Amino acid sequence: MNIIENIKMAFSSIAAQKMRAILTTLGIIIGVAAVIMVVAIGQGAEQKLKEQMMGVENIRQVFFEPSEEDQMQNPNIWVGQQFTERDIEDIEQLSDVQAVVATAFDHRNLTVNEQESEAEILGTTMHYFDLYGYEAMDGALLTPIDFLAGTRKAVLSTSLAEILFPYESPVGQSIKIGAYPIEIVGVLAPSESVLSYDSTQVIMPYETWKQVFFREGYSGLSIRAESVESAEWAVADTIHTLNTNHDTIDAYQSHDSSQYLEADAGITQILTIIIGGIAGISLLVGGIGVMNIMLVSVTERTKEIGIRKSMGATTGQIMLQFLVESVVLTFLGGMIGIVVGSVLVFLIGSGFNLDVALSVPVIVIASTFSIVVGIIFGILPANKAAKLNPVDALRYE
Numbered sequence: 001m002n003i004i005e006n007i008k009m010a011f012s013s014i015a016a017q018k019m020r021a022i023l024t025t026l027g028i029i030i031g032v033a034a035v036i037m038v039v040a041i042g043q044g045a046e047q048k049l050k051e052q053m054m055g056v057e058n059i060r061q062v063f064f065e066p067s068e069e070d071q072m073q074n075p076n077i078w079v080g081q082q083f084t085e086r087d088i089e090d091i092e093q094l095s096d097v098q099a100v101v102a103t104a105f106d107h108r109n110l111t112v113n114e115q116e117s118e119a120e121i122l123g124t125t126m127h128y129f130d131l132y133g134y135e136a137m138d139g140a141l142l143t144p145i146d147f148l149a150g151t152r153k154a155v156l157s158t159s160l161a162e163i164l165f166p167y168e169s170p171v172g173q174s175i176k177i178g179a180y181p182i183e184i185v186g187v188l189a190p191s192e193s194v195l196s197y198d199s200t201q202v203i204m205p206y207e208t209w210k211q212v213f214f215r216e217g218y219s220g221l222s223i224r225a226e227s228v229e230s231a232e233w234a235v236a237d238t239i240h241t242l243n244t245n246h247d248t249i250d251a252y253q254s255h256d257s258s259q260y261l262e263a264d265a266g267i268t269q270i271l272t273i274i275i276g277g278i279a280g281i282s283l284l285v286g287g288i289g290v291m292n293i294m295l296v297s298v299t300e301r302t303k304e305i306g307i308r309k310s311m312g313a314t315t316g317q318i319m320l321q322f323l324v325e326s327v328v329l330t331f332l333g334g335m336i337g338i339v340v341g342s343v344l345v346f347l348i349g350s351g352f353n354l355d356v357a358l359s360v361p362v363i364v365i366a367s368t369f370s371i372v373v374g375i376i377f378g379i380l381p382a383n384k385a386a387k388l389n390p391v392d393a394l395r396y397e
Contacts, residue, residue: 003324010325013297014332024293025333027286028373032337032366033344034282039362040345058098058225059131060235062242066251077251081217083242088125090241091223096234098226099127102218104209110202111176112164119160119200121177123209131224139171139186142205146185150207154182157201161187177202177212286333287373294326294381298388305388319386326378327371334370338363 014021064082071077083102091100104123109116126147128134134141137158146153154175161170170184182204210216225234235254242252298305305318342358349356 003320006321006324007328009321010328013325014329020293021329021332024289025286025329025336027282027289028330028333028370029286029337029340031281031283031286032334032370033341035366036338036341036358036362037344037348039359040341040356041348043356043359058228058231060223060225060231060238060254062221062223062235062238062252062254064219064251065253067249070248070251073249077248083218083221084245087221087242087245088218090245091221091238094234094237094241096226096230096237097223099131099224101125101128101131101222102206103128103220103222104206104213104218105220106213108177108212110164112173117160117163117200119202121209121212122201122203123206123213124203125206127224128203131222135189136186137189138169139184141186142203147205147207150205150211152180152182152204152208153185154202154204154208155186155188156184157188157199157203158190160200160202163200175202180212182208283369283373287330287377290326290330290374291377291380294322294329294378295384297325298322298381298385301385302388305385309388315386318388319382322382322385323375323378326381327374330370330374330377331367334367337370338367 066077088100088102091097102125105120107118108121109118126144129141136155138161139155141155142153145151156164156170164170164175165173169187171186173184174181175184176182182202188203204212206218223234223238225231239252239254243249308318345356345358
């Protein structure tokens with residue numbers, strides 16, 4: 001009897017016991033579907049993370065972090081301006097730098113309708129909103145004229161707008177910072193970037209910030225390189241410029257935002273592997289179920305086995321018959337699991353706005369594993385059937 005005939009016999013046997021076959025393969029179906037779902041959703045989450053980071057791989061933040069050597073050389077290194085107007089002008093001239101944003105911040109009480117509330121007051125330069133992709137949820141953002149002229153205008157973060165103006169739009173209204181009335185022109189829309197956070201913040205032109213706090217000097221600086229590939233060169237040139245301007249050795253450092261992407265992506269991959277492994281356990285459980293039902297099938301068909309052996313069927317042919325039936329059973333479960341998993345993946349992707357995609361390698365591995373499970377857990381029942389004594393089998397009732 002060739003393999004084709006064995007497959008036909010397997011399908012006939014499964015068709016004769018449809019409900020039992022479905023219940024037997026349920027563990028395989030769930031296992032395969034779960035593995036496909038976990039991997040697809042994990043990859044979708046990782047892709048969403050990359051999309052959120054997209055556009056910031058070539059953005060670098062530069063920090064003032066004096067080394068011990070710098071502090072020994074200049075004990076008063078923390079006194080004075082960390083970043084100056086000259087620094088910005090020099091860095092803007094660097095060939096690999098596309099944009100420079102400098103910021104200064106402090107905390108101050110705001111007065112709105114005679115009610116006080118503390119907030120972070122951020123003074124920044126012209127490219128701040130463009131650099132991080134901020135948009136206005138209400139009203140508008142500050143214009144280049146506002147930055148150049150130092151107008152008394154500002155934009156509120158979403159959380160601060162909700163605190164100060166819970167029942168009305170803040171656009172067009174005024175807040176008072178110290179003795180200075182500041183007009184609110186807009187509210188920032190929450191950013192999806194993983195580098196952003198929604199603090200209680202007032203964002204104003206740096207020139208206006210200097211008037212409010214009566215001091216100069218930036219405390220933070222960010223650059224955007226011309227491309228991701230040139231980012232390292234831009235950072236190196238920026239740090240060299242800053243150290244030269246401030247006569248320091250190694251007082252300026254840059255944190256690469258792509259490192260956070262790699263770390264977060266690594267965590268996502270590890271979680272996907274762990275959860276996928278747990279889901280894969282159900283495949284083993286399903287395999288045990290297949291072995292159990294095949295043992296029952298051997299017992300039920302003992303007389304059939306005796307008749308076949310008495311008609312000349314060899315031990316190998318009997319063993320192949322039941323092994324093929326076990327593989328067909330698990331393979332069908334795997335195929336159904338792939339269909340179920342695929343449907344659930346697209347439903348979950350639509351529901352949670354994830355760009356999920358079925359992984360072809362995972363589907364191949366899952367289907368192959370289901371066949372392997374059929375072989376492994378079908379060997380014992382097939383071997384039991386093959387070793388039956390034909391005389392005893394024919395007498396079995």
